[in-house]
């Protein structure tokens with residue numbers, strides 16, 4: 088299957104650090120192959136997403152985009168499908184099968200906004216898609232979009248090069264780390280090259 092890159096428009100330093108970071112974390116965790124961030128150049132956000140990828144695994148490409156128009160035009164000229172998430176678009180269930188078919192052959196760029204989205208984005212997009220027709224959030228819209236499109240990949244995804252890996256547990260935090268040495272009190276894990284850190288409940 089081809090890959091999905093999320094294009095985050097109009098990032099604003101001083102207002103959007105947290106939400107843009109959450110867009111990136113959601114993109115990675117739900118199965119996109121990368122994020123491109125347009126708007127203010129913000130090395131802090133880029134660095135924090137790269138750091139998460141280093142620790143929790145990739146591949147996940149994080150890049151800054153100076154000119155989003157040029158980015159979208161060249162994506163389209165390479166044959167990528169551009170999907171803009173907007174409350175004004177076509178409901179996702181109506182185009183889901185079409186999008187799945189397209190993704191089996193082409194890369195996809197999924198555009199999310201922050202402040203007012205320029206009209207040009209609606210025109211450059213191959214499809215404007217809504218996750219319900221009420222205003223909510225780019226993080227919520229992206230999560231639902233990726234979850235439906237990739238059929239719950241978030242529950243199956245794994246990152247082979249991760250330094251840390253969570254072992255699901257009903258009552259406490261259990262994290263495996265790739266390093267050989269165990270922390271005091273750590274319980275041994277059976278997977279080669281990994282040891283369990285019982286990090287507690289906080």
Ligand code: SAM
Nearest residue numbers: 172173174199200204217218221223224225228
């Ligand atoms: N006022 C902005 C506008 O005029 O487009 C929308 C701001 S909204 C907080 C930020 C982003 O969340 C939007 O650009 C869109 O990508 C996404 N979003 C919000 N509600 C959505 C919905 N119902 N369906 C799809 N995407 C949505």
